[in-house]
Amino acid sequence: MEHQPSVAIIGAGPGGLAAAMLLAANGYKVQVFEKHHQVGGRTSRVRLGEYLFDRGPTFFMMPHLLEEIFHSSGRNLSDYVKLTKLDPLYRLKFGNREFLPTQDREQMKHRLEALFPGSAAGYERFMDDHEKKFAHIVPLLQRPFAQLTDYLRWSVMKALPYLHLHETVYDHLSRYFKYEELKYAFAFQAKYLGMSAWDCPGTFSILSYQEHKYGLFHVEGGLNRLCAAMAQVVEELGGEVQLNAPVEEVVVERGKAVALKLTDGTSVAADEIVINADFSTAASNLFAPGVLKKYSAEKVANKKYSCSTFMMYLGVKRTFDIPHHNIYFAGDYKRNVDEMTKHKVLSEDASYYVHNPSTIDSTLAPQGKSALYVLMPVPNLQADVDWNEHKQAFRDSFIARMEQQPEFAGLSQDIEEEMVLTPHDWMAEHDVYRGATFSMAHSLDQMMYFRPHNRFEELSNVYLVGGGTHPGSGLPTIFESAKISTQLILQKQ
Ligand SMILES: Cc1cc2nc3c(=O)[nH]c(=O)nc-3n(C[C@H](O)[C@H](O)[C@H](O)COP(=O)(O)OP(=O)(O)OC[C@H]3O[C@@H](n4cnc5c(N)ncnc54)[C@H](O)[C@@H]3O)c2cc1C
Incomplete structure (x- = not known):
């Protein structure tokens, strides 16, 4: 046989x-x-x-x-x-200003001009240039790199000018956008790799392009x-x-x-x-x-390892009139990112993300209630933080910060169920090395x-x-x- x-x-x-x-x-x-x-x-x-x-x-x-x-x-x-398919892609909150990027290019240009005057042309150029950049990078994501000579392959040679290896994501985006907040709107995706946009190779400016080009989806x-x-x-x-x-x-x-x-x-x-x-x-x-x-x-x-994440899963007995993905940027975003990735300390003013899927998916929470997922990028376990000791205090101050946003006022009183996951828990319970949730840098x-x-x-x-x-x-x-x-x-x- x-x-x-x-x-x-x-x-x-x-x-x-x-x-x-x-x-x-x-x-x-x-x-x-x-x-x-x-x-x-x-x-x-x-x-x-x-x-x-x-x-x-x-x-x-x-x-x-x-x-x-x-x-x-x-x-x-x-x-x-x-x-x-999600529209808007996400809601980005910078202090009191909010920006709702969309895949609809005409609508996006209107929103850009309203908030960041003169930026629509840079966005068009970003989308057009990245279409070519992405087409050159895709073949490199589909083949193994087993020998150094693999860099001599024709597909790699052709892609080289598009990889922007000697620029960072932030530098690369500065070619297209002049407003800091707008650069962040296209750079925060470096966090998907657990990295700083000020360190992450310019190649990865394709991450925000992929979202704008192909959209984001929720799975029921x-x-x-x-x-x-x-x-x-x-x-x-x-x-x-x-x-x-x-x-x-x-x-x-x-x-x-x-x-x-x-x-x-x-x-x-x-x-x-x-x-x-x-x-x-x-x-x-x-x-x-x-x-x-x-x-x-x-x-x-x-x-070198990626950053980690502090997670709160909150079962809340009310609904929230906010979109599916919400990112709240720190007042000084670069400082927050540097503290997390370079200095490996916790930021007093940190960015965070809130996922509010129950508005469009009734399978996740009882009617009139919400399954809120809250994530704060934090340093991995190379930082000198005793999470077991600080878990509760960190959770309390995080909720108190959220409550400063009008949509989350009184949140703590409405939480019925909750679970917190720290970088230490990622390592101890989920075998994630150093709690670096996005793997090796x-x-x-x-x-x-x-x-x-x-x-x-x-x-x-x-x-x-x-x-x-x-x-x-x-x-x-x-x-x-x-x-x-x-x-x-x-x-x-
Ligand atoms: C908080 C967070 C948010 C993320 N957000 C996104 C996002 O929005 N979009 C996105 O595309 N990606 C995101 N990612 C990144 C990535 O897509 C996920 O982490 C993904 O689950 C990683 O998949 P993986 O196949 O590498 O393995 P893992 O998901 O890590 O799975 C590995 C499996 O191996 C098992 N295992 C480990 N050791 C053993 C053992 N000794 N014996 C048997 N089993 C073992 C583990 O229990 C686990 O089930 C996110 C990651 C995190 C942590």
Whole structure:
């Protein structure tokens, strides 16, 4: 009988589940081992009484990338989830002024001229230039960077003038916009990578372009439903997703991974191993000492990491007349970002984000009530903050700050359910290295060839998917990582 190739996947985050779908659809025996009681990882569901929340991602863009994975697996994404396009994209609040960017280009120009006179032409130029920039960058997000010579590929050479590697996102945007607030409206997306717009390579000005070009979507029930749908497809295709199944060790013999050892003592042999668990935590904990050289625990500790996030999931017994995504900028945004990423201290005046999905999605909270998700970017655990000691005080002062906004006046009295997640909790409960929620930083020395490779360079049959490998953190790039890594596995056949 012909040998059915097998793959064991560590982690049922979006990257692991996308890889599982593609491999199961291609005839692999797929087993996914997830340590938690539910799938999704950072993209899982939080349930508090009658309220439902997304734990992490709330911005879903470029659904066609996930649709492609569903098609390759013989499925339609629309049969599993219901998407709603958002307009406005978000509400940005600068002190008392608010800006509501929209995908509608004419409407956007009116709004720009009303708030930032003379800016419509810069916006048009930004959109036109970025259309070309994006077209050149896309091929680099769809291929592995396994050797330095990969930089000599024609697609890379052609893209070089568009990468703006020697500029930061902020510098690059200054070519298009003169008002500081407007630059922030197109630069804050560097936070999706957990980075400062004043450090993040200019390449990533494509993030705001992607939102303006392709739009943002809400998934009914939350973005965590994408992971639930992917897990369902894996099982429909004959794969297994085992929950409450933590992997303790990747067993390596003569430079090859031969099995996974689970914490209950079970050993699972497989031809190929895919790691979706947070890369730096996995490299530090899942290998016997001495197995990894380039990514030993000591070397991983010397890498640069993204910022973290302080989260509040609030079940509130009233509704809020605010849009879906709301960002409240600090009075001195640059200072706030510098404090978070460079000085690694907590800001007195910090920016924050409020997600208010229950207005358009009745499945998340009882009628007349709201499931509010509140996120403040904060330094990762390299900062000298004892979160266990400060958690409650930080939460109280954060709520008090929110209450200064007219829409949140009296908020504390209306909270029925709540859960707080600190950078320490991200590490302790969700295995996120140093609580750096957006993985290793996306600095030039940690991108493409210099990021851990899709085909893990230390072991011949181990592959990486998720935010810790190429092309990087964020759902669209994580889905691309799954496509790249599974393609590498399939090419071995
Ligand atoms: C607060 C926050 C907001 C974000 N917002 C957005 C957003 O709006 N849009 C966007 O596109 N992206 C966003 N992201 C980034 C990114 O898309 C998500 O973090 C995404 O979930 C990362 O996916 P992943 O595949 O890398 O793995 P993860 O989601 O980290 O999943 C890894 C899985 O591996 C499991 N695991 C770990 N160790 C083991 C082990 N030893 N054995 C078995 N299982 C193990 C974990 O339990 C987890 O389920 C956000 C992230 C965070 C944290």
